[in-house]
Amino acid sequence: MTDTEPAPAVRETAEAIATMETRGAATIAAAAAEALAEQAAAAAEADATASDPEAFRASLRAAGRTLRETRPTAVSLPNALRYVLQRMEGETVDALRDSVVDASDAFVRQLDRAQDDLGEVGANRLADGDTVMTHCHSTDALACIEAAVEQGKSISAVVKETRPRQQGHITAEALREMGVPVTLIVDSAARRYLDEVDHVVVGADSIAADGGVINKIGTSGLAVNARERGVPIMTAAQTIKLHPETLTGHTVEIEMRDEDEVIEPGTREAIGEIAVENPAFDVTPPRYMDAIVTEHGQFPPESIVTLMRELFGEGAAEPWAEP
Ligand SMILES: O=C(COP(=O)(O)O)[C@H](O)[C@H](O)COP(=O)(O)O
Structure with a gap:
């Protein structure tokens, strides 16, 4: 070294x-x-x-x-x-x-x-007998469901598989271990199953100062559909998901991943000039999210900026930068 x-x-x-x-x-x-x-x-x-x-x-x-x-x-x-x-x-x-x-x-x-702590807060939004829909695999979202189960509530789940990497399978297994009955669906079936769901629970990779929620690709479409169906949707996100640089107008970079996650490996030559794009995350505008659940309580997305200023008022230092 x-x-x-x-x-x-x-x-x-x-x-x-x-x-x-x-x-x-x-x-x-x-x-x-x-x-x-x-x-x-x-x-x-x-x-x-x-x-x-x-x-x-x-x-x-x-x-x-x-x-x-x-x-x-x-x-x-x-x-x-x-x-x-x-x-x-x-x-x-x-x-x-x-x-x-x-x-x-x-x-x-x-x-x-x-x-x-956020699990307890999120669990209070879930009622005995509720069915929740999940997207991707979020330990913060699972904490809310687990706390609800521990409160003695009977919860069942509809789990989106989450293409292309199918993290929904990890969620399905985790819920099964909690004793939650699980129905696994393909992503495109989500709107159909929203009629059978009482709550959508997702996680976040970043929360912007305007309350925009950056999470696994497909979250924003799910949120719009949930609103159209009248199903409440919450983001479970501890405060380390608050993005301090967005306080000063920076946007959050959306990771673009390899096309091999989308097409069969080795088929690039056969599909010729067809372009493949693989964004890993999307942004759900605050108006489509009912609540952001943190360890400090739950917030309407538009008000998260107050908490962000409190916690990151000093701005976003980069202590790893040279020299
Ligand atoms: O989008 C993802 C994971 O994406 P990827 O699989 O590409 O990392 C999760 O919903 C958030 O990271 C929150 O997870 P947690 O609540 O566990 O922090």
């Missing part, structure tokens, strides 16, 4: 996030924070950094950049890096390492607590 080369554990985490072996905004955030702790432990031992606090700091920033470059849309990733790197302090390498490891642990604990 040179002074700025990331530790193997960081490279492995970055690779797992980029290839979606590690996926979902909250899980990505936890993995990134843990990778920084691993970097700190490795850098405190490595020849180039063990006795040089500035080289140690530089190696942590470099690890942050490697992790930041993996996927662009889930703001939980840069928010995790911000949380840990802004708490890196000390005059010696040992003190710096301890501050990073402590911040990483605190971040992961906070993440778990926030998910439990």
Whole structure:
């Protein structure tokens, strides 16, 4: 490891996030924070950094950049890096390492607590006997359903498979393990099944200052259909999903993924000039979302900016940036 080369554990985490072996905004955030702790432990031992606090700091920033470059849309990733790197302090390498490891642990604990707390808030929107519809796989959305089940409510679920990567299958399995009866449907069947559904529950990768919800592609169409059918829809999103840069007018980058997720591998030549596009996320305008459920309570999307200012009033620093 040179002074700025990331530790193997960081490279492995970055690779797992980029290839979606590690996926979902909250899980990505936890993995990134843990990778920084691993970097700190490795850098405190490595020849180039063990006795040089500035080289140690530089190696942590470099690890942050490697992790930041993996996927662009889930703001939980840069928010995790911000949380840990802004708490890196000390005059010696040992003190710096301890501050990073402590911040990483605190971040992961906070993440778990926030998910439990928002689960309770979201569960209160669900009634005994409700059927919920889900899209993609969101641990925050599942926390709401799980809390409702733990409150003794009988909940069943209609689960959209979520093309192209079919994260709906992960959701279906998680719900089955909770004892929730599940019906799995293809995405294009969603509108038909909305008539049998009492609530739509989705997660978020980022929430913009105007209350726009950035989540798995297909969320916005589902939200418009839910509104047309009169079915309430909520986003379960802990506050690390709030995107501070949107406070100053930045838009959220939508990740475009490889066409091989859409077409059969090896068929590119056969389909010739047909263009294939594979956006991974879309934006649901605030007027189509009934509530954003966070660990601080539930908010109409249009008012989320107040919470965002409270939590990120200082703006969006980039503590991983060089030098
Ligand atoms: O869109 C996705 C996952 O997309 P991908 O599979 O492309 O990462 C999830 O709904 C959010 O990340 C929220 O998940 P969580 O609530 O677990 O943070």
